Amino acid sequence: MAFMLITMLSATVWSAEGKTYRVTGIGTSAFNNCSGLTGDLTVELGGVNKDNFMLSTRSIRSLDVSGKDSFTVVPKAGLGAGTYTVRVTVKGDKGILVSFEVSFSVSKKSEGSISNPFTDIKKSDWFYNTVLQVYDRGIFIGSSSTNFNPNSPMTRGMFVTALARMDGIDLSSFTSCKFKDVDMSKYYGPATAWAYKNGIVGGYGNSLFGPEDSITREQMAVILANYIRIKHIKISIVSPKTAKYADDSQISLWAKDSIYTMKAYGLMIGRSGYKGYSY
CATH class of the missing domain: 2.60.40.3170 (Immunoglobulin-like)
Structure with missing residues (x-):
């Protein structure tokens, strides 16, 4: 029984x-x-x-x-x-x-009144305000009610889940996925199915997505570029797309256009873009 x-x-x-x-x-x-x-x-x-x-x-x-x-x-x-x-x-x-x-x-909140629930996030952290903004919007909710784990690797499953939350899409209708390594009962299952159906992700090939794999900066740039293109989001150019990174030779050919597009938009600007920190 x-x-x-x-x-x-x-x-x-x-x-x-x-x-x-x-x-x-x-x-x-x-x-x-x-x-x-x-x-x-x-x-x-x-x-x-x-x-x-x-x-x-x-x-x-x-x-x-x-x-x-x-x-x-x-x-x-x-x-x-x-x-x-x-x-x-x-x-x-x-x-x-x-x-x-x-x-x-x-509740209706006053401007700038987002409270910080995370014990591992401090005001002195360069990412402090951004973490609170994405938490307040429900895009990221932390690893627990009191921990955000800012230095932990992000998986591919985590990233597409955050993207789906940002989009505000109702995932309840996504009950199956073409990727054989995506378990639909996991938190990332419906979001991965949504991302694939909309051409935001394509996987590794052989019907594999690698939801538990750590996402690389290249992969993140490509997925973001796909999302912006498919959603027809208009973003202002803030820097020349022609300016190359010093480690340009290490960037995969399949990711170069997306990486420099994200750079032009100011969404990903390299390791020395903000007070010496990477983002």
């Missing part, structure tokens, strides 16, 4: 943070009896405010006694001040397993 337990892991209420719920198969009395459960579980949003929310995934893998998975409910960026409520329903092959409401209160 298997049971399902849904517990709230994070319930911080703020303008763009999500609430994450863990779904666990256990062998003792729990939230809901799921005896005889087979196949995937699906997560659905309902209610009058459903269009103001996004789901990290709509599919949860089958649970056995020790199985576990999770999903995150996130309010979309740009919501006005107020309280928004959505009904979350988890279904299996036996019908509705559990249904509950999630609410977010969006």
